[in-house]
Amino acid sequence: MSKIPWKADLLLAPLPAVLVSCGTPDAPCVLTAAWAGIVNSQPPKTYVSIRPQRHSYAIVRQSREFVINLTTRAMMRQVDLCGVRSGRDVDKFALCGFTPQAIAGIGCPAIAQCPVSLGCRVTDILSLESHDMFLADIVSVSADESLVDANNRLQLSRADLLVYVGGAYHALGERLESSHYTAQKKPDHK
Amino acid sequence: MSKIPWKADLLLAPLPAVLVSCGTPDAPCVLTAAWAGIVNSQPPKTYVSIRPQRHSYAIVRQSREFVINLTTRAMMRQVDLCGVRSGRDVDKFALCGFTPQAIAGIGCPAIAQCPVSLGCRVTDILSLESHDMFLADIVSVSADESLVDANNRLQLSRADLLVYVGGAYHALGERLESSHYTAQKKPDHK
Numbered sequence: 001m002s003k004i005p006w007k008a009d010l011l012l013a014p015l016p017a018v019l020v021s022c023g024t025p026d027a028p029c030v031l032t033a034a035w036a037g038i039v040n041s042q043p044p045k046t047y048v049s050i051r052p053q054r055h056s057y058a059i060v061r062q063s064r065e066f067v068i069n070l071t072t073r074a075m076m077r078q079v080d081l082c083g084v085r086s087g088r089d090v091d092k093f094a095l096c097g098f099t100p101q102a103i104a105g106i107g108c109p110a111i112a113q114c115p116v117s118l119g120c121r122v123t124d125i126l127s128l129e130s131h132d133m134f135l136a137d138i139v140s141v142s143a144d145e146s147l148v149d150a151n152n153r154l155q156l157s158r159a160d161l162l163v164y165v166g167g168a169y170h171a172l173g174e175r176l177e178s179s180h181y182t183a184q185k186k187p188d189h190k
Numbered sequence: 191m192s193k194i195p196w197k198a199d200l201l202l203a204p205l206p207a208v209l210v211s212c213g214t215p216d217a218p219c220v221l222t223a224a225w226a227g228i229v230n231s232q233p234p235k236t237y238v239s240i241r242p243q244r245h246s247y248a249i250v251r252q253s254r255e256f257v258i259n260l261t262t263r264a265m266m267r268q269v270d271l272c273g274v275r276s277g278r279d280v281d282k283f284a285l286c287g288f289t290p291q292a293i294a295g296i297g298c299p300a301i302a303q304c305p306v307s308l309g310c311r312v313t314d315i316l317s318l319e320s321h322d323m324f325l326a327d328i329v330s331v332s333a334d335e336s337l338v339d340a341n342n343r344l345q346l347s348r349a350d351l352l353v354y355v356g357g358a359y360h361a362l363g364e365r366l367e368s369s370h371y372t373a374q375k376k377p378d379h380k
Contacts, residue, residue, distance in 0.1 A: 002335050002336075003291065003302065003332040003334050004332065004333060004335050005294055005331070005332055006332060006333040006344060009234060009331055009344075010231060010234050010328070011260070011344070011346065012206060012208070012226065012227065012236055012258060012260070013206060013260060013306075013346050013351055014204050014205075014206055014351055015204075015205075015206065015228065016202060016203060016204055016205065018202075035228045035229060035231075036202065037202065037205065037225060037227030037237070038200050038202050038205065038224070038225045038239070039225060039237070039239045039316075040225075040239060040318035040321045040323070041225075044199060044200050045318055046202055047227070047229070049229050068202060070201070070203060073366070076366055076367060080367070080369065080370065080371055080373075081372050083369065083370065084370050084373040101193065110193075112193065116196075118201060126325075128229060128235055129230055129232060129235075131229065131231060133229050135316075138200070141195070141196040141197065142193040142194065142195055142196060143193060143196040143201070144192065144193050144194075145192050145194050146192075154356065155356070156203050156355050157358060161204055161355065163204045163362060163363070164369070166344065166346030168365050168366065168367065168368045169365075169367050169368075170347065170363055170364065170366060171363030171364050171366060172204060172353060172355065172360055172362070172363050173353070173361030173363040174360065175355075175359075175360050176263070176359040176360060176361060178358045178359075179270065179358060179359065180273065180274050182267060182271050182274055183270075183274040
């Protein structure tokens with residue numbers, strides 16, 4: 001390959017295209033985010049970065065909790081709408097046909113239509129420049145029953161997740177190998 | 191969909207499967223990470239979370255710079271090896287056939303074989319519990335020429351990026367719509 005310098009840009013990919021829900025069951029809000037990730041394994045910690053101008057910002061800042069909802073290819077249009085419309089102008093749950101759904105440990109609602117939801121409690125807020133970063137403990141998870149296999153394992157590969165790459169939505173392709181597959185030990189016959 | 195509670199876990203997906211390079215051109219190191227993301231847009235800021243036990247940890251902490259290298263499906267085996275082997279025991283650049291490549295603005299090498307590399311300068315280190323989070327400015331980018339289209343735009347969709355979902359590598363699927371496609375204005379005939 002022959003590489004050339006490129007203008008500094010946000011070229012990390014692939015990223016998740018998640019719906020971040022907040023507010024209350026009676027007044028739920030949601031925004032779309034790709035600036036989200038895992039920051040710590042034990043205990044599980046995540047983050048989402050939100051511009052202070054966003055309607056959801058003040059809600060998350062005040063309640064110190066939110067839900068990260070994974071999204072599917074079939075939800076692409078709703079995911080996009082929740083990124084371009086503001087909760088100041090429209091009830092995005094109603095616009096998208098989303099159902100608020102309780103999730104353990106926190107008071108704000110998950111989105112019933114999303115295959116996996118992570119209930120998050122904010123531990124720290126870092127003010128960066130365009131965005132504030134909300135660091136949070138993942139305190140609960142709910143997942144669609146159809147993702148659980150016969151061995152009681154969650155098969156995220158079945159969820160047809162939406163992927164964000166370089167400013168565009170993509171489908172997820174086929175499952176390849178498990179992580180750490182090159183470390184697999186030979187069978188132990190002792 | 192019918193959702194059930196699931197044990198709290200690291201179910202955020204999809205995530206990038208990146209190679210984080212550090213060290214010097216003569217003594218390069220690399221580790222695999224999925225705990226990486228964008229945290230701020232203007233200016234572009236990213237992070238990677240690394241366990242203090244990892245060989246690369248002390249190198250990044252001391253030099254305060256690293257490179258995030260995106261990976262492809264064809265590199266899956268090398269990506270996995272760099273996650274299971276330690277730089278204490280083996281020269282992973284040599285093991286994987288990686289070529290150290292200069293990148294603007296920082297002293298540690300990128301990986302020539304990766305389609306996109308982001309040169310990162312550490313601004314803050316947050317000690318969490320299992321991992322430390324290295325927040326960094328993206329100070330430079332290099333990209334493979336083959337990704338640049340006739341309009342001088344970078345087409346990341348062409349890179350056949352590797353995706354990390356629920357403990358397994360996946361291929362990237364087809365490009366769907368651009369972000370914000372639901373906001374497109376009608377043609378202006380004035």
